[in-house]
Amino acid sequence: MRVLLVGGGGREHALALGLSGDPAVTQLMAAPGNPGIAGVAELRAVTPTDPAAVAALAVETAADLVVIGPEAPLVAGVADAVRAKGIAVFGPSAEAARLEGSKAFAKDVMTAAGVPTARAYVCTDEESTARALDEFGAPYVVKDDGLAAGKGVVVTDDRSVALAHARECGRVVVEEFLNGPEVSLFVVTDGEAALPLLPAQDFKRIGDGDTGPNTGGMGAYAPLPWAPAGLVDEVMRDVVHPTLAELRRRGTPFGGLLYVGLAMTAAGPRVIEFNARFGDPETQVVLALLETPLGGLLQAAATGTLAGHPPLRWRPGAAVTVVLAAQGYPAAPRTGDVITGADRPGIIHAGTARRAGDGALLSAGGRVLCGTATGADLAAARAAAYALVNGVELAGSQHRTDIAAAAVDGRITIPG
């Protein structure tokens, strides 16, 4: 099977490692890829959000399967354009990707499907925003309706900050604050059959102790030692299957990766958000533990044959990833700095580039790379991930020092 992977971040590097380890994958190409992905795939140049260009590349490379990593190409209709060429695609149609592309659409689907989530209002002017904020009270949650790379959400006790964010965004979703630890659950689906991966936890804020602004994600671990038994079954029953059924009913079935972001509240799991693709950096830890060959799994989802796929197999132990971000991330990341010490197994590249001429590795984005390690338990995986990240030199870089720490210490509790 020849696979073309679209994207070039840390998630795609993790996907590339998984795909290249599948004996059924005879050729792996990535577009545009990154210097880390270049170690396991042939890189091709493409604008990932250009549907015609990606479809043409899929034809030219005789791909049997196209795997789309990021959300922007999905929302732009890249999966539709590739499918129209008769090539199997892992990734939803533009219509179904609105589950991520529009927070208001996602809320509408959840309401129709009876999925437990935060109460919310869609607001387009100051007066309705203020009314919604006052109804729910602090902490205030204001979300940009459109795609914002994880940075469109403001959670604040300051009403004027909440109002200012709404003014900047134009159309927002104002919702009630959900109190409780967060879970990311990834579900591989062909629109009907659905296989959950291991639940993971992400760290959205830039600073230790969950302080500072939201980011794309600063680290992750899996599995979750504190998750209640039966959590995954409950989420499949109450969230995933009703949502997939609602999208089928609307004539826009969702095939690909349904990412369910949950808060574990006193009232039970509540959906914070849906994404239409693998999460970053949770994918790095979830795939580090997946023993089942990845190419065959994604192909089954892409070809509507997931019901016949064998149960997933997982490695014992745990995985942790720690993101190394550039100076100034998330507001204004500095790029172009030399990185050393990154040439080690377990270093996953995100925003990196090779300098023309000498080939030196440079920072080229906000989240630059991450150190991903497995271990017999969470403490061992955590120590190994930090050893990797601490071995990398990048001027001005930042990383959190508390990834997975509360879980290792047994300090995570569900309100109740």
Ligand code: AMP
């Ligand atoms: P989202 O882009 O919707 O995932 O939001 C980014 C982050 O903001 C989430 O991972 C949460 O940490 C936080 N957040 C979003 N919605 C809520 C909510 N209703 N209550 C509490 N925190 C939230």
Ligand code: GLY
């Ligand atoms: N880790 C959060 C995301 O991928 O949206």
